[in-house]
Every structure is written in structure tokens, then in C-alpha cells.
Amino acid sequence: MSKTYDVIVIGSGIAATTVAMRVSAAGRSVAVTDFRPYGGTCALRGCDPKKMLIGGTSAADHARRMHGKGIAGEVRIDWRELLEFKRGVTDPVPEEKEKSFSESGIATFHGRARFVGPNAVEIDGDTLEASHIVLATGAEPMKLGIPGEEYLIDNEGFLEMENLPRRIVLVGGGYIAAEFSHIAARAGAEVTILQHGERMLKGFDPDLVGWLMEKYKEIGVTLHTGTEVKRIGKTGDGFRVTAAGDGGSRTLEADLVVHAAGRKPDFEPLDLKTGGVELRDGKLALNEYLQSTSNPAVYAAGDTAQMGPPLTPVTSHDGNVVAANLLEGNHSTPNYTGVPSVAFTLPPLARVGLNESEAHEQGLKFRTRCDRTPGWFSTRQQAESVSGYKVLVEEESGQILGAHLLGPHADEVINAFTLAVRHGLTADQLKDTIFAYPTGASDIPSML
Ligand SMILES: Cc1cc2nc3c(=O)[nH]c(=O)nc-3n(C[C@H](O)[C@H](O)[C@H](O)COP(=O)(O)OP(=O)(O)OC[C@H]3O[C@@H](n4cnc5c(N)ncnc54)[C@H](O)[C@@H]3O)c2cc1C
Ligand SMILES: NC(=O)c1ccc[n+]([C@@H]2O[C@H](COP(=O)([O-])OP(=O)(O)OC[C@H]3O[C@@H](n4cnc5c(N)ncnc54)[C@H](O)[C@@H]3O)[C@@H](O)[C@H]2O)c1
Numbered sequence: 001m002s003k004t005y006d007v008i009v010i011g012s013g014i015a016a017t018t019v020a021m022r023v024s025a026a027g028r029s030v031a032v033t034d035f036r037p038y039g040g041t042c043a044l045r046g047c048d049p050k051k052m053l054i055g056g057t058s059a060a061d062h063a064r065r066m067h068g069k070g071i072a073g074e075v076r077i078d079w080r081e082l083l084e085f086k087r088g089v090t091d092p093v094p095e096e097k098e099k100s101f102s103e104s105g106i107a108t109f110h111g112r113a114r115f116v117g118p119n120a121v122e123i124d125g126d127t128l129e130a131s132h133i134v135l136a137t138g139a140e141p142m143k144l145g146i147p148g149e150e151y152l153i154d155n156e157g158f159l160e161m162e163n164l165p166r167r168i169v170l171v172g173g174g175y176i177a178a179e180f181s182h183i184a185a186r187a188g189a190e191v192t193i194l195q196h197g198e199r200m201l202k203g204f205d206p207d208l209v210g211w212l213m214e215k216y217k218e219i220g221v222t223l224h225t226g227t228e229v230k231r232i233g234k235t236g237d238g239f240r241v242t243a244a245g246d247g248g249s250r251t252l253e254a255d256l257v258v259h260a261a262g263r264k265p266d267f268e269p270l271d272l273k274t275g276g277v278e279l280r281d282g283k284l285a286l287n288e289y290l291q292s293t294s295n296p297a298v299y300a301a302g303d304t305a306q307m308g309p310p311l312t313p314v315t316s317h318d319g320n321v322v323a324a325n326l327l328e329g330n331h332s333t334p335n336y337t338g339v340p341s342v343a344f345t346l347p348p349l350a351r352v353g354l355n356e357s358e359a360h361e362q363g364l365k366f367r368t369r370c371d372r373t374p375g376w377f378s379t380r381q382q383a384e385s386v387s388g389y390k391v392l393v394e395e396e397s398g399q400i401l402g403a404h405l406l407g408p409h410a411d412e413v414i415n416a417f418t419l420a421v422r423h424g425l426t427a428d429q430l431k432d433t434i435f436a437y438p439t440g441a442s443d444i445p446s447m448l
Contacts, residue, residue, distance in 0.1 A: 002120065002127035003107070005029045007326060010113045010121070010270075011136035012097060013040020014312055015302025018319025019134050019326070024104050026327050031130070032101055033109035033123050037094035041138055041303075042312045044090055045156040050179060052086035053159070054344050057186035061346050065383035077187040079164040086159070115275030119297050132297050132326055135277075135284070136319070137270065139263040139303040139310060144171070148232030151239055152259040155180075164189055165255035169241050171229045172261030173200040175343055180258060182345045185219045192252060193221060193260075194243050196228040201343055205355050205390055205404035211372060212349055212406055215386050224250065232257055265304040289330040290322050299325065308336040338421035342411045347384055350414035353402030353421035354392060365395040369447055373407065378443050382408040389447045391417075391427075398426035403447075409440020416441050 009020045012034035024030040034040075042048060056077060063075040101108050111124035120129045141154045152171065153161070158180055168184050170177040173195025181191045193200070200216075200223065201209050216223055227245035234240075241252045267279065278285045278294035283306045285293045290305055292298040299322045302315030317334060324332035340352040359366050370390040373379055379387040387407030394401050403417035420430055427448040435441040 002129050003031070005031045005107065005128065005130045007031075007132045007134060008033070008113070008121060008128050008130040009134045009136055010034075011040065011138060011302075011304075012036075012038040012101075013136060013138055013302065013315065014042055015138075015304075015315040015319045015322075016040065016134070016136035017097070018316045019136060019299075019301060019323045020101065020106050021104060022320070022323035023326055024106050028327075029107075030105075031107040031109060031128055033111055033113050033121075035110070035112040038097040038101075038108070039090075039093040041155075042315075043093045043097075045159060047312055049086050049090050049159040050155075050183075051344065052089055053082060053183050054179070054346070056082040056085065057183050058346050061186050062382070069383055079187055080162070082187075083160075083162065112269055114269060114271040115273075115277070116271075117274065118276045118295050121275075130297075132299065133275070134322055134326075135270070135298065135300040135304050136302050136315075137265060137304045140266040141259045142262045142264050144229070144259075144261060146229060146231055148234070148239075151232045151234060152257050154259045158256075158258050161256070166190060167238070167254045168192070168256045168258060169194060169239075169252055169254040170258045170260045171241075172259070173197055173223070173225065174202070174260065174262065176258075177260035178343045178345050178349075180260065181216070181221045182219070185221050186346065191221045192254075193223045194227045194229050194241070194252075195223065195225050198225055200225070201349065203341065204343065204349055204351055207370065207390060208349055208388060208404050208406045211386055211388050212345060212347075215345065215347070218385075229261075263303070263310065265306065288333045289325045290318060290334065291325065291330065307334060309339055309341065311339065311341060314339055338418055340414045340418040342414060344411065347382075347386060347406060347408045348411040350405045350410040351402070352414055352418045353400065355402055355404065356390075356392065359392055359401055364401065366392045366401055367395060368392055371447075373443070376443060376446075377438060378409060378440050379407055381438070384408050389443075391447050393427045393448070397424075398428055399424050400427060400430065407440075409443075413440040413444065416444055 006028035007030045009016045009032045060075045109123045113121040113123050116122045168189045168191050170193045177193050185191045227243045229243045231242040238255045243250045276295040277292050301318035301322045303310045308314040321332045321334050342350045372388040390404040392401040400420040431445045431448045
């Protein structure tokens with residue numbers, strides 16, 4: 001027998017939670033399902049567990065930078081203890097999340113949903129029907145289509161490994177490679193990154209990424225750009241990674257090989273065709289209200305919608321848009337202006353708004369302020385050696401078009417620039433703001 005709800009939400013990450021809680025609070029009957037423990041990528045396999053590990057590595061890194069400056073003695077990371085510290089925060093999430101759904105009157109299911117009709121899904125033998133179905137199914141590591149792919153561990157495996165292996169190879173050179181390499185190298189592993197692009201972190205400003213690369217050298221991370229992984233083989237107690245690059249073929253021995261080569265939604269298990277949900281260029285075909293153009297009963301939010309950048313604050317923004325449209329009819333559209341992004345390296349790298357090539361492409365007239373700032377108080381006080389900024393200001397309006405920051409406080413200071421970019425503040429308005437001193441934000445007027 002089938003069960004009927006107003007809304008079925010597939011997934012239990014931030015996008016799903018935002019929709020389910022808001023719609024249920026408005027009195028609609030809601031069912032949620034996930035085939036993994038409840039909580040989604042950010043809380044269980046992404047942002048939060050990663051930041052827990054970075055907390056430990058950053059404490060050790062800071063102590064090492066302060067060596068001979070008032071801090072004495074060797075600092076060592078105890079991986080097992082750090083993992084336990086992380087687990088203390090992340091392990092309770094699934095139970096707490098399910099409890100909060102149940103307390104809100106949301107029906108909870110555990111299993112993979114697939115469409116059995118335009119308004120119906122099947123979950124482990126149960127058929128659920130609803131006026132609306134929300135896809136909040138996130139993204140998965142991309143298939144690389146190379147021999148030995150099965151030997152790769154993904155973000156989930158890395159963030160759960162019991163022991164830190166000696167030699168780690170990361171396949172890819174984006175966010176995950178940038179952050180995991182900094183964690184592993186600080187914790188004592190020999191890390192190599194194999195990146196098929198020309199440089200790391202292609203979404204970030206090239207000059208600031210170049211400055212950050214000095215840090216990679218300093219902490220002993222080996223980077224091979226222009227290098228594509230072709231095969232992974234098993235050896236007696238480890239793996240052999242074969243890659244091809246400009247300089248020919250390269251073979252590396254490793255104890256662990258990590259997937260850091262991009263993520264995308266996995267639509268296959270959902271049987272979208274049966275649900276009447278069409279794809280366009282491999283993405284869900286959605287209108288501006290995040291509603292399927294082929295099946296109006298279906299909406300999508302977060303990484304699976306692929307409308308904004310695949311970042312946590314975007315997933316909750318999408319979730320709010322979908323919830324508003326479900327409750328009051330289509331009227332809300334997402335606004336992705338000024339979404340900030342941070343690579344949590346040590347020090348962190350951050351951006352918001354346009355970079356120089358995007359501003360040129362839009363035909364904008366702008367001035368750029370850019371400098372390295374190792375001599376600034378905020379950097380010296382942290383015993384850091386690498387920091388800098390680039391800020392783009394539109395000539396005529398004086399508005400901040402984009403900000404790119406590298407340094408000990410970049411991950412927090414970017415939020416002040418986010419406010420400026422999203423709400424059209426001018427450089428003069430930011431300059432006229434009185435920031436608390438001595439903080440990272442008190443550097444802002446000197447960047448304008
Ligand atoms: C290692 C890592 C670090 C990250 N760090 C950051 C960061 O620092 N800051 C940031 O902003 N973003 C970060 N991100 C990105 C961020 O985690 C994602 O953008 C966000 O979690 C996506 O949320 P979501 O709700 O769209 O999907 P998810 O949280 O991925 O939730 C989707 C859920 O749907 C379930 N599901 C899928 N298909 C089905 C099905 N058919 N039936 C039932 N359930 C299904 C999945 O099991 C999953 O739990 C990171 C990502 C990774 C991988
Ligand atoms: N701090 C954050 O906000 C954060 C942190 C981690 C992940 N994330 C999210 O998760 C997503 C996935 O992260 P990611 O680092 O896996 O992807 P990414 O898209 O950031 O980077 C993937 C990189 O792998 C390279 N690559 C692809 N195939 C390759 C191959 N066969 N050999 C060598 N290199 C290859 C690509 O050129 C690319 O540079 C990101 O898009 C991001 O939105 C965000």
C-alpha cells in the first residue's frame with residue numbers, strides 16, 4: 001500500500017533539511033529519505049569533519065611557526081586523537097538529525113528513492129506518493145574511467161582513516177586536494193598532488209594561488225601539474241599510480257590514493273525517466289524557480305540542482321527558494337550574487353565576486369589594488385610568511401566588484417567583502433567603516 005504526503009524530500013543534507021523543516025513548519029506533511037546516515041555531505045563527509053581536522057593541524061602549525069618566538073618544544077599530531085575529537089562532533093549528527101525531523105512531524109525513511117511515476121517514488125519496497133517531490137540528492141565523486149579506479153578512497157574514506165599513511169597521492173588539484181594535502185602534510189605524511197590542469201585551484205585568483213604555492217613547497221607537498229592519472233595498480237602493501245604529463249609518463253608508489261578530481265550528481269539510480277524529469281546537457285532541466293521544466297511536481301536544490309556553485313551556503317539558499325515556492329506558488333528565484341568561497345589551506349585562500357578575467361569579459365572598467373602583505377601586523381602577529389590581497393573596484397560607481405584574500409584571517413575577512421559585493425557597497429563606504437583593531441578586518445581600509 002502506498003503512503004501519501006504533501007512533499008517527499010530525497011536526501012538529508014542541508015538542502016533537504018532546509019526544505020523539509022520549512023515546509024513541515026507550515027503544516028504540510030513531509031517525508032524524508034536517505035540511503036546513508038542522516039546529515040549529508042557537509043556535516044558528515046565534507047565541511048565540518050574537514051574543519052575539525054584543520055583545527056588540529058592549524059594548532060600544530062601555529063605552534064611550529066611560533067617556535068623560537070616564545071613557544072618551545074616539538075609539537076606532534078596524534079592522528080587517532082584528532083580523529084576521535086572529530087568523531088565527538090560528527091558521530092552524533094545522524095541520530096540528532098533524525099530526532100529533529102521526527103519531533104517536527106516529518107516521516108523518516110532509510111533507503112534509496114527511485115521514481116516509479118511522476119508523483120511517486122519507491123524506497124525499499126515502500127511506495128510513497130506526493131504532490132511534490134524535491135531532489136536534494138547532492139553530488140558524488142566523478143567516475144574517472146581508469147583502470148584501478150576501485151583503489152581510490154574518496155573524501156569520506158580520507159576523513160575517516162584510522163591511521164595516517166606515510167605516502168599519500170591526491171588525484172586532482174581543486175578544493176579537496178588543496179585542503180587534504182595541507183592536513184596530511186602538517187600531520188607528517190609525504191604528499192603528492194597530480195593535477196591535470198595547469199595550476200591548482202583554478203577558481204581562485206592566479207596570483208594569490210601562486211603565492212600560496214610557496215607554502216606548499218615549505219610544507220613539502222609535491223605538485224605535478226599538467227599531469228593526468230591513467231592507472232592505479234595494487235602492489236604488495238600499497239599502490240602504483242601511473243600518470244601522463246608534458247614530461248612523459250610518471251610512476252609513483254603510494255600507501256593511499258585519494259579521489260580529489262571533482263564531484264557531480266549521480267542521477268542514474270533515481271530513474272528520472274520514469275518520473276518524467278528531463279536532463280539538459282547532463283544537468284537537471286530546471287526553470288528559474290528550481291522546478292523541473294518537464295515535471296512541475298519536481299523541484300531540486302543544492303549540489304544536485306547545479307544552478308549555483310556547489311557550496312553549503314548555496315544549498316541552504318536553494319532550499320529556502322524551493323520551500324517558498326512550494327508554500328506560496330512559484331515566485332522566489334535564487335540570487336547567487338557574491339557567493340564567497342574559501343579553500344581552507346593554512347593560511348586560507350578566499351574569494352568573492354569577480355576576478356579580473358571575469359570583469360574584463362563583462363566589459364567593466366575597474367581599478368585593481370593588489371599587494372603581498374607579509375610585513376603587515378596581522379600577518380606578523382601570526383608568525384605567518386604568506387599573505388596578500390587583490391581588490392577590484394568599478395571605476396564609475398566605486399563599487400567593490402571582487403575581493404581575493406590570502407592570509408591568516410582571509411576566511412573571516414572575506415565575509416565583510418561579501419556584504420559589500422552582495423549589497424553594492426562602495427570602496428569609500430568600506431573605507432569609512434570603523435573596524436575593531438587589531439583584527440583581520442582592520443586591514444580592509446588599507447586594501448582599498
Ligand atoms: C570534502 C568536502 C569538503 C567540503 N567543504 C566545504 C566547505 O568548507 N564549505 C562549503 O561551503 N562547502 C563545502 N563542501 C561542499 C558541500 O559539502 C556541499 O555543497 C553540500 O554539502 C551539498 O549539500 P546538499 O544538501 O546539496 O547535498 P548532500 O549534503 O550531499 O546530501 C545529499 C544526500 O542525498 C542522499 N541521496 C542521494 N541520492 C539519494 C537517493 N536516490 N535516495 C535517497 N538518498 C539519496 C545522499 O546519501 C546524501 O546524503 C565540501 C564538500 C566536500 C566533498
Ligand atoms: N572549501 C570548500 O568550499 C570545499 C572544499 C572541498 C570541496 N568542495 C566542493 O566539492 C567539490 C569537489 O571538490 P574537488 O576538489 O574534488 O573538485 P574540484 O572541481 O575543485 O577540482 C577537481 C580537480 O581535479 C582535476 N582532475 C580531474 N580529473 C583528473 C585526473 N584524472 N587526473 C588529474 N587531475 C584531475 C581537475 O582539473 C580539477 O582541477 C568542489 O567543486 C567544491 O564545490 C568545497
